[in-house]
Every structure is written in C-alpha cells, then in structure tokens.
Amino acid sequence: MTDQKNIRNFSIVAHIDHGKSTLADRLIQHTGGLSERDMQEQVLDSMDIERERGITIKAQTVRLKYTANNGENYVLNLMDTPGHVDFAYEVSRCLSACEGSLLVVDASQGVEAQTLANVYQAIENDHDIVTVLNKIDLPAAEPERVKRQIEDVIGLDTEGAIECSAKSGVGIEDVLEAVVQHLPAPTGDPSAPLKAMLVDSWYDAYLGVMVLVRVIDGVVKKGQTVQMMAAGTEHQIDRVGVFTPKGVMVNQLSAGEVGFITASIKEVSDTNVGDTITDAKKPCAEALPGFKPSQPVVFCGLFPADADDYPKLRDSLAKLRLNDASFEFEAESSAALGFGYRCGFLGMLHLEIIQERLWREFDLELITTSPSVIYKIHMVKGDMLELHNPSDMPDVVRIDYIEEPWINATILVPDEFLGAVLKLCEDKRGIQENLTYVGTRAMLNYRLPLNEVVYDFYDRLKSISRGYASFDYEMTNYDRSDLVKMSILVNGEPVDALSMLVHRSQAEARGRVLCERLKDLIPRALFKIPIQAAIGGKVIARETLSAMRKDVTAKCYGGDITRKKKLLEKQKKGKKKMRMYGKVEIPHDAFIAALKMREN
C-alpha cells in the first residue's frame, strides 16, 4: 500500500495528433511498465481501429511506479483520454477522477481547437496543470511562440513548461518529475466508509464486466459487498486489480487509488458511469454528484445489405453495446430496406467507427441512411415530439413549428484559409460570434446548426484548409428553423431511406446534387426512370435516367460460354444486393454513395 502523499492521479489532455498516446507510451516504458518486447506503439489503444486511425476512442488507465529524484517511490495513475470531440464525455469523466493534467501541445503546431476544449474541461475540474511542449526536436518547433500562445489564449502560466519529444524520449524524466512536484496528491480518508467513483466499465471476454474505479474515501477489497448508490444494486467483489498496463490483481484499493474491480455483474448496461460505489453494510453519507450521461446526437438507420443478415446485425449490435454503452439502437423497418436498426451515436466519427467495427469484426455489409439529428416538432395542438427519423415526420399541416439543435463551434485556421472557412460557415447557415487571432491563425467562434455539421462539414473543413483547420464544438440549444422534409422519388416512388430534413434555403441545391448522383448510381431499366427531389408535392429537382436500349453480346460461341456464365453469376449476386422501389432496383451501395456525396 502506498502512502497517499506519494500517489498522483493525472490525465493527459491534447489536440488530436499532438502526441498524447506516444507520450503515454514513453512514460510507461520509462517507468518499466512493459518490457521492450511487449512494447508496441499506442499500447493503451487496444482496438485495431484505434491504432490504424491513430486515435483513442476508449479511455485507458495505467499505474506507473516511479522513483523520483528525492529518492521517494511514487505511484502515478495515468488516464489516457480520447482527443476527438465525439468522445468528449469520456474526457470529462476521466478528468473528474484525477487531480491534475498534463497539457500536451505540439511545439510546431501550437494551440488547436481541441487543446482549448480539453484544457477548459481540466480547468473546470479544478485541475493543476503542467504544460508540456511536445515534438520539440522538429525543425519547425517554436517553443517560445507556442508558450506565448498558451499564455495569451488559455491564460496558463508557462514558466514551468516542459519541453520534450515523446518520440525520441527527450525530456521524459522532466515530465515525470513535474508530475510528482507540481501535481497534487489525492486527499481522502482511508478510514471513512467506502466512497468510489465508477469511472468506466467494459466487457472483457475472460473476466466479464470490468469496472474502473477511483476510490475517494475508504477501501475496496475482494469479498466485500458493495452497493451502486444510483442503481440501487448490490454486488460482491470478485477481483480487485490495477493496470500496469497489464491487469494485475491486488488485495485492495484505498482512498486516492485508481484500479478495477469485477463482481457478478452481467452487462455493462447494469453499471452507470458516474455512479457512487459504497460498502453495502456501511454506506457513505452522500453520493458523488455523478455525470451527465452521454446522449446520442446523430441518428441513422443501419440495414443489412443482405436481408438474411438481420439476425446477425441484431446480435452484433448487442455485442458491441456490451463495450460501448454510448450508442443506442432500436428496431426499425423501412418499406424498401426491410428490417434494420435506428441507431444513435455521439457524432459522425462514432458512427463511422461503429459501422467499421460491424464490418470488420462481424463481417457485416451495411446500408446507412442519411444521418439525422433530433428535431423538436411542435404540433399545432401544443404537444411536442422528438423526431429522430425523417420518415416519421408528421403531416406538415399538423406542425406548428420545428426546432433544431445548434452548436458553438471553435475553429482555428491559418490566415490564408480564413476566407474559404468563413464561406463554408456561411454556406452552412453559420452565425459568426467572434473572430480573433492566435499568433498568425484566426480563431473563429460560430454558431452552427448541428444538422449542417453532421452532413459533411468536417470533411469539407479539412479539405478546404488542406488539413490545417482544427475544429471543436459543443451543443448549446434548440432554435426555431424553417426546415422542410425533402423526399427523393425514383420513378414516382418515395425512397424513404433518402428522405431528409433540410433548411428550405438548402433544399434545392442539395436535391439537385442528390438527383444527379443517383442518376449515375441506379442501373438502367427497360423504361425511363425519373429521379426527383420534392418538398411535399412540389418537385424541386429532376433528372431522367434513360431506358436501356441494347445489352447483348455480339459473338458467343463454344469458347465463350464459361466466361459468359461467370458474368451472369456475378450479375445474379448483384441482384441480391438490390432493393426494389416500386418497379426500380436500387443497389445498396447507391445509398451509401449518394449520402457520402460532397457538394464540390
């Protein structure tokens, strides 16, 4: 057991790509947490998808043993947090389990949008903060300029800022010393009744549901019966352990420590992140405030490309949810796509990740319908309903008005791309709130409708700024808006999967692009196929797909049969992936491609 004054619990906050995971790797290696052999890049990112994309999705924790220059032995609990805005809630709960943070800033890039968002969260959590300038060995590194930026923009004192290079290992010792010297030890009463925070939980194939806890007061040990105060459930503890980063069993965790417990808990959904864990026999007087649960903000339908895969999709979604309680799904049926699920995600990246995991881990090919946000539909009769799916939109005559969610966006962009970014924000119905400068870069604050952001904002922002713009946002409020439901009609039949709510001013442009795109994606038939975008009964865009006139092989003799037969078989397989809309067949990849479209 470690003396509380020799414990440090800290997070690393940074903008994506500023080297957070590499720094974590280096700290683990330096303190001997893993042998050279076990070490791999981004050790804390355990999912393939995290390593490949170079991002952190799930927060991870690791206990490091460190002997400081003063000769004392310290236990450092590092909590690695995701950098992407979609997973902001993961960041917030990690921060609440720590007393301090390392703010990592790329010495060549400087402050970025997520640097700001994450550091403000750390400040809100009353953290002591040590500033670390990473990538100091890059030729483009400008530590002095970046320090000034941090002081100007964030208001942090950078006198004690540490310069390091996580990649080459320069300054790692200084980082560890600063953690010990400048971050506070936890305070808490080991002899008080148990009070622990449920920081996270996930499903492990061998150990079952694992719960990450931060002990505030008291002690948690094996065999103890604990109570989840909000859930009101009781469990007996099977195991207590810490990550080094491998899981290692310990006898107990006491006030100030971070580790995991397992108990006879069946599903991840039985554990509420932010709940207070206490001793069932001797409960603490007051529960912790808890967290605001994460709410899905982007919704879309997921349908199996092959209708026979529906049961597999259901099982796969259930399995994924074991590990990721932040997405929701409920059964949905579409006139054309058959049975599927309406799913809610934390953002577009989250959506993409779930979709990719379904494909990768469960071999499922999916049709994704237009992403949508939650609209508030105020009815003439005075009631209000939340609309997750444009297909459920009530008749317009019954609607009084519609509200849509808005966000506050922070965008940092080099001056040369400012014009293009301003235009993009204006095109997306943005309202400028502020424009200041951080060094040579502009910092923009915009209010934007969330539905414009989920559409393709992030991709376009990246492309018009050649990757230099950074972006972060938070949901703010709902506002009245002139939204209309745009339907797509193929041969006169509405295609429910392609209908969407759009702002009236955007409808025509978007409808036109969608019709043009579909014209290239829908295979021709024996008759002409009109493709229309319409608002109510009014057609706002139209394309016509001409009828097929000739499709016959001129020469076909004995040697051509085998080849011809293979083509036919391929054609037949393709047929399985078609969906009938009235008399027209639409291949499932047409939906994906149509919705992925870019306007430029």
Next chain:
Amino acid sequence: MLTASHISAKCAIYIHWPFCLKKCPYCDFNSHVRDHVDAAAWQRAMLDEIDHFKALFPNLQASSIFFGGGTPSLMPPETTAAIIEQVSSHWGNGDDIEITLEANPSSVEAGRFQNYKQAGVNRISIGVQSLRDDALKFLGRLHNVSEAMTALDVARNIFDHVSFDLIYARPNMTLANWKTELSEALAMNPSHLSLYQLTIEEGTAFDHQFRRGRFTLPDEEHAAALLTLTREMTLSAGLPAYEISNHAKPGAESQHNLAYWQGDFYMGIGPGAHGRLPSNTQGAAQAHGQISRPENWLAAVNKKGLGLESFETIDPKDRAVEALMMGLRLTKGIDLKAFQARFGVALHNFLDPVEVEKLSASGHIAQENGFFTLTPSGVPLLNYLLGRLLA
C-alpha cells in the same frame, strides 16, 4: 481429368489453328503471329490429340467439323485433309456432314480454296469484315475490298456453301452508311452472313486506343438502331437472323454453330479450344479447355497426348443455365420439350416466375408453339434479360 464415357451422342468437332500473319486490333481470340510454324509437328500433334479423344469417347458421332482460328486458311491443305480423315474414321458414320473452314480473302489463300475442297471442306466462311477500304484499314486487315470480292467469287465457284463476315457499328457509322454497305452485301446474294457489331475486348489494341479516346463508338441508342436496321434489311432480303449476329437463307444455317446454341456436345482440338463432352451422369457434361499458348500446347500433346489445362464437371443445373443462355440467342428460341427431355426438368424451374410474367407483359419474351423466345424488342437486351430471368 476427363473421364472416359461410352455414351453414344452427336458431337460437333472444333479444330483451332492458332496462327495469323498479323494480329487484328479488335481480336481477342487465341491467335498468334509466328515467323515459322513446323507444319508437320502441328499435324502430328492434332492427329495425336484426336486419337486420345477417341480412346476416351469412342462412341460419338461427328455432326460437323469446323476449322477456326487464328487463320485456318494458313493451314496446309494436307493437314486439313488428314484431320478430316481421322475424325471421319473415328466418329463418322458415312453421312455427309458440314465441314467449314474460316478463310481470309487474300489472293494467296483463295488460291488454295480448291485444295481445301479436295481435302473435304464443303463450307467456307470468309472474313471480309467490310466493303469499305478505309474501314478495312482501320480494322487492321491486310486485304482490300477488291481482293475480298475476288476471293468471294473464287469461293462461290468452288463451294456450294459460302458465308462471309462483316463488322458494323464502327466509329462514325451512320444508319445511311450502313444501309448502303449492307445493301451491297445483300446484293451479292449470299446464303449466309455473320454481321457483328464492333465491340472493344479487353487487352486488345483497340481497348488501349479506345480508352485513350483515339476513337469513339456509336452510343447505345445508335447501336440499337443499327441492330434493328440490320435485322429488318436481312429479313426482307430473305436472309433473316437465326441468331443474334447470324443470318441465313432457310436451310443454310451453320450446323456447327447451331450445336453451341442448342446445347449439343462439342469437342475442342488445338490450342485454347473448349469443349462440352458427355458425362456418365445424365444431363451433366464434362467441360474442357486447352492450353492457349501454341508452344506449350504442342509440348503437352507431345508429352501426354492431350493439351488440356482445365476440366470441370458441369452439373445438369449449370448445363441448363448454359442452354438457356445460348438458346435464347436463337431466333426460334428454346424448344421446351427437347429441353425437358435432355435435363429431366422443365426450363421454368430455372426461371424467376415473377420476372417471366413481367417480361412477357412488357413484350420482351414470348412463349409460342412450345418454344421460349425473345421478341424483336427483347433481342437487343438479351444479357440484361438473362440476369432478370434466371432464378
């Protein structure tokens, strides 16, 4: 490996001569240009392979022989004679069968027509390709129109059955251009004509040029109109289409090619040739494909007696699909009774009933007098319709 079968059945015999003087830019057939061909070695190998097939399939009856290529009119007539004799002695029953040779209309080759007739050839199919000199040049042919006309005249004096090929739907071809050119062809009063639309095949010189935009082809609408015009003109000239691209006076249809389209057995001798031979399972067939590269084929035959590289058993269901695919190419369509007799199941078991209903209603397919056929509006859409029809 092919399994021996003592089944007695009719079989069309295809002989592939893989050599050409020049590779045509549109051609993706198994044809090769060589400075020197050891004719004696090739003759030995062809005869050897025929003997090996005889050992495996002793009870077939040859229903036709077809010399294709390549350019079989480059084959020494003695070789042609030896092959015909060997096939007849193995699988002949004394009846006269159709024996076709494909020929180029050059003066040298026309000079050998008489020798081919003496060898036993009774039908000649001439690769005229166009009646326009500029088109022949574009198509990379070595002859001109006047040579082709002379060769045709020579052929008609020697053979009772003469067919020739034309390639249309060429770049910038208007309906009027083709109407004139086809009228000239019909005015020669042929008994058989093969009229192919120019298509770009993968890996050919045209493929390369076309993808680089060196020339364009008629668009789909125009190609469909050219096809319709062709069928109307040949019909009124008494030479109706009996297959997608083949036209004949009644009774002058190519018996050999009918074998492919009717789903009969056929044997492929020589490099790159394919066949469908009887299997001991009723309704099934043994598919075989020969090694394509001439030298490799020759070496294999010298070593093992056969130059085969692929075998596959085609089960009755697959064979039925092939019969549908090929049978619908014929104007008369598929004989439903004969189909059922051969495969033991009715054609409709392989078809999607909803699609049959829809496509009958839209007038693309028809069922009359025991035949399942494409209507004139269905013909240009065969590939698409097959995709829809197959269950």
